[in-house]
Amino acid sequence: MWDRRDPERLEQRIRVERDGSVTALSGKVEFGQGIRTAFAQIVADELDVPIERVNVVLGDTDQVPFDFGTFGSQSVAQETPLLRKAAAFARQQLIGRASVKLGLPAERLDTDAGAVVAIDGGERVPYADLLDSEPLAGVIADRVSVMPETRRKYSGRPMSHVEARDIVTGRATFVADVRLEGMARGAMVRPPARGAKLRSLDDSAAKAMPGVIAVVREGDVVGVVAERDEEARAAAAAVEAEWHAMPVEGQTAEVTMRSDAGVDAKLRGASVRLAQTYVLPPISTAPIGPSAAVADVRGYGATMYVGTHRPFGVREQIAKTLDLPEKTVRVLPQITSGTYGRNSSADAAIEAAILSKGSGRPVLLQWTREEEFAWSPSRPEAVLEISAGLDGEGRIVAWRYDEHTNVHTAAGLDPQVLGVTSGRNAIPPYAEFPARVTLHIEPTRLRTANFRSLAAAENVFAIESFMDELAVLAAEDPVQFRLRHITDSRFRRVVERVAERSGWRERADGRRGRGIACTVYHGTYVAQVAEVEVSLAGAVRLVKVWCVVDPGQTLNPEGVRNQIEGGIQQSASWTLKEELLHRDGRVMNTGWDTYPIATFRDAPEAIEVFVEGDETAPPTGVGEPGAVPTAAAIANAVYAASGARLRSVPLTRERVRKAMAG
Amino acid sequence: MKLALSVNGARHDVDVPPNTTLLAVLRDDLGLTGTRYGCGGGQCGACYVIADSRAVASCLITADQAARMEITTIEGLGQDARLHPVQQAFIDEDAMQCGYCTSGMVISAAALLGRDPNPDETSIRDALAGNLCRCGIYGRAIRAVLRAASPS
Numbered sequence: 001m002w003d004r005r006d007p008e009r010l011e012q013r014i015r016v017e018r019d020g021s022v023t024a025l026s027g028k029v030e031f032g033q034g035i036r037t038a039f040a041q042i043v044a045d046e047l048d049v050p051i052e053r054v055n056v057v058l059g060d061t062d063q064v065p066f067d068f069g070t071f072g073s074q075s076v077a078q079e080t081p082l083l084r085k086a087a088a089f090a091r092q093q094l095i096g097r098a099s100v101k102l103g104l105p106a107e108r109l110d111t112d113a114g115a116v117v118a119i120d121g122g123e124r125v126p127y128a129d130l131l132d133s134e135p136l137a138g139v140i141a142d143r144v145s146v147m148p149e150t151r152r153k154y155s156g157r158p159m160s161h162v163e164a165r166d167i168v169t170g171r172a173t174f175v176a177d178v179r180l181e182g183m184a185r186g187a188m189v190r191p192p193a194r195g196a197k198l199r200s201l202d203d204s205a206a207k208a209m210p211g212v213i214a215v216v217r218e219g220d221v222v223g224v225v226a227e228r229d230e231e232a233r234a235a236a237a238a239v240e241a242e243w244h245a246m247p248v249e250g251q252t253a254e255v256t257m258r259s260d261a262g263v264d265a266k267l268r269g270a271s272v273r274l275a276q277t278y279v280l281p282p283i284s285t286a287p288i289g290p291s292a293a294v295a296d297v298r299g300y301g302a303t304m305y306v307g308t309h310r311p312f313g314v315r316e317q318i319a320k321t322l323d324l325p326e327k328t329v330r331v332l333p334q335i336t337s338g339t340y341g342r343n344s345s346a347d348a349a350i351e352a353a354i355l356s357k358g359s360g361r362p363v364l365l366q367w368t369r370e371e372e373f374a375w376s377p378s379r380p381e382a383v384l385e386i387s388a389g390l391d392g393e394g395r396i397v398a399w400r401y402d403e404h405t406n407v408h409t410a411a412g413l414d415p416q417v418l419g420v421t422s423g424r425n426a427i428p429p430y431a432e433f434p435a436r437v438t439l440h441i442e443p444t445r446l447r448t449a450n451f452r453s454l455a456a457a458e459n460v461f462a463i464e465s466f467m468d469e470l471a472v473l474a475a476e477d478p479v480q481f482r483l484r485h486i487t488d489s490r491f492r493r494v495v496e497r498v499a500e501r502s503g504w505r506e507r508a509d510g511r512r513g514r515g516i517a518c519t520v521y522h523g524t525y526v527a528q529v530a531e532v533e534v535s536l537a538g539a540v541r542l543v544k545v546w547c548v549v550d551p552g553q554t555l556n557p558e559g560v561r562n563q564i565e566g567g568i569q570q571s572a573s574w575t576l577k578e579e580l581l582h583r584d585g586r587v588m589n590t591g592w593d594t595y596p597i598a599t600f601r602d603a604p605e606a607i608e609v610f611v612e613g614d615e616t617a618p619p620t621g622v623g624e625p626g627a628v629p630t631a632a633a634i635a636n637a638v639y640a641a642s643g644a645r646l647r648s649v650p651l652t653r654e655r656v657r658k659a660m661a662g
Numbered sequence: 663m664k665l666a667l668s669v670n671g672a673r674h675d676v677d678v679p680p681n682t683t684l685l686a687v688l689r690d691d692l693g694l695t696g697t698r699y700g701c702g703g704g705q706c707g708a709c710y711v712i713a714d715s716r717a718v719a720s721c722l723i724t725a726d727q728a729a730r731m732e733i734t735t736i737e738g739l740g741q742d743a744r745l746h747p748v749q750q751a752f753i754d755e756d757a758m759q760c761g762y763c764t765s766g767m768v769i770s771a772a773a774l775l776g777r778d779p780n781p782d783e784t785s786i787r788d789a790l791a792g793n794l795c796r797c798g799i800y801g802r803a804i805r806a807v808l809r810a811a812s813p814s
């Protein structure tokens with residue numbers, strides 16, 4: 001299913017339009033990571049057209065080729081070669097047509113700014129004039145020659161988002177900004193806790209309220225449709241529903257991710273051993289814009305305006321919900337508030353579809369802030385236990401790792417899936433010592449699902465904190481200690497470079513200290529140094545972060561910088577501030593006052609990102625890796641500044657003060 | 663209830679239920695969807711508009727209250743050929759990712775520059791502290807406001 005792909009056809013990838021513009025089609029979806037810009041750059045370069053003439057259509061299930069979803073920072077990596085090839089093939093076909101039209105051999109033709117031109121000069125045929133017989137189509141040839149790098153005008157150049165103008169003027173249409181003829185508004189009636197079953201329903205008062213069109217019930221899903229948003233919400237509050245609480249059964253499983261011979265014997269024989277446990281609390285994806293969807297369900301099909309990473313997956317779910325054939329459902333992904341994985345679950349879309357079907361009206365449903373915190377999937381608690389032994393020269397001789405979490409309660413128990421979800425980055429990137437790595441899937445009362453980097457951020461917090469503790473035990477500088485255990489040259493380079501760029505030293509002035517952490521995430525190499533200031537009371541201020549990233553060949557360095565900076569800032573917020581509290585399956589903190597995130601006042605003085613990609617390596621993702629090492633870099637910096645070793649986050653003042661005293 | 667609002671320099675007559683928020687009127691009655699819903703409690707800044715030269719949360723004031731004020735939304739701040747310097751600076755510094763918080767942030771920054779054309783970094787952080795961003799573009803937004811304050 002991951003590679004369900006038919007042969008690539010040109011008409012599903014590139015359309016040269018009669019007005020001379022070019023439409024590029026991809027099943028990937030934009031959510032702030034800048035792929036629309038990156039794809040436009042590639043197509044503009046390969047087809048030799050000005051970038052302003054390239055329109056990128058993302059995720060419209062009636063137009064684009066099937067795509068499994070936009071996950072794991074892989075969009076650019078997967079799509080780049082496909083779009084490049086499609087655009088190059090289109091250019092080749094256009095040159096072929098011009099050759100017939102002009103009676104000139106293709107070798108004597110070239111392209112320039114949206115036209116085929118004769119190399120000797122004179123003839124110039126705009127692409128639009130080459131479409132009279134039929135549109136460009138056909139299976140894309142296996143071998144297509146692409147533009148030499150010297151002729152690329154856009155790829156690799158810093159560019160701001162192509163939709164930046166729409167965003168700063170407010171014109172950008174997010175999901176909740178879609179307005180359809182006859183559109184009504186929805187509001188859901190929520191149970192007290194997850195998994196509750198509806199026992200009885202009295203909607204007589206609600207139905208009599210102003211503006212109410214329908215009270216819709218389907219199974220345990222209950223909602224109100226009204227003319228106005230505030231009317232729908234008032235009526236939803238007036239619905240009398242009795243719920244039967246149901247305990248949510250947690251899953252358990254054990255997956256051996258790596259098991260080398262001799263781990264226990266080597267641990268026993270080590271000259272020193274260390275065992276520690278690290279704990280991360282549940283956190284919320286906490287998008288600024290709550291979930292929203294617009295559903296227009298008719299007898300013959302449905303049109304869905306949604307925020308999603310996987311339009312074809314939503315099409316399947318909506319077709320199933322409404323009992324319609326898949327081909328009658330059209331999913332139109334809209335730009336959406338960044339959701340960092342949360343949108344993988346199509347809750348609002350399914351609810352909006354039910355409300356639209358039940359009311360006979362197109363319905364916009366936007367969750368409230370409280371609903372978003374309480375009902376969206378979260379990142380669960382993680383407990384990470386590590387033991388390792390060092391030999392007389394301070395080298396790691398064995399490693400034992402037990403990870404306890406379940407980052408995706410709906411993903412099932414297939415060990416292969418668990419290994420890449422909950423087990424992500426559990427295997428240390430350091431080479432040449434025997435290791436046993438075991439993933440324990442723990443029951444959780446929280447609903448959990450995709451959140452930026454899945455479990456990598458948790459695992460790397462533990463591994464990189466522990467590497468620092470081992471360095472102390474080996475009486476060695478943390479950078480040198482890591483370098484001694486790295487064999488991969490690209491990994492080594494980012495660690496060396498971040499040390500150089502930051503002028504590495506552990507102690508900084510006054511009450512400041514610096515910490516390092518590094519990882520390899522889906523082929524992207526990233527190393528960070530954080531500087532913090534720790535007050536006598538234990539308050540941690542993040543002063544500055546340096547980051548060196550190697551995402552292979554880099555199309556848009558400015559876009560990479562923006563993504564990495566954002567990952568660091570978000571991860572700093574998780575690390576210093578965030579903890580989702582829950583009891584009996586019910587989330588307790590459902591507002592920004594009780595779930596504070598970093599604000600402008602908390603932002604560090606600078607986040608310096610150095611994009612130093614290996615241009616000979618294929619491009620890899622940057623949406624997630626920036627967030628992965630930050631927690632450990634900060635915790636290691638707190639240790640350098642204050643001597644307090646924090647093995648639990650968030651690094652609240654109370655917790656740090658206690659660790660300083662102990 | 664029938665109300666006359668002054669939004670982006672034009673008069674708009676609306677007929678809305680009592681206690682309807684300014685945010686709902688802007689988005690649902692006037693079609694000005696650039697002002698975003700984020701929390702409904704004045705805690706995130708996504709719905710900020712300029713009301714009589716101050717940045718305020720449009721989810722916290724009623725349309726009735728707003729009828730006594732001069733309201734400017736993100737759409738009225740500047741469009742295409744005539745962008746507000748803050749809007750241009752946000753583009754130039756690529757100070758956005760998903761863009762959901764951008765409207766409110768630009769409004770806060772524009773209101774700040776209206777009362778202090780040359781703010782220092784601390785004043786910018788203070789003035790924008792009510793605008794939450796989850797994508798993590800705070801550093802870029804600070805640079806954008808500094809740039810807008812002193813055009814080169």
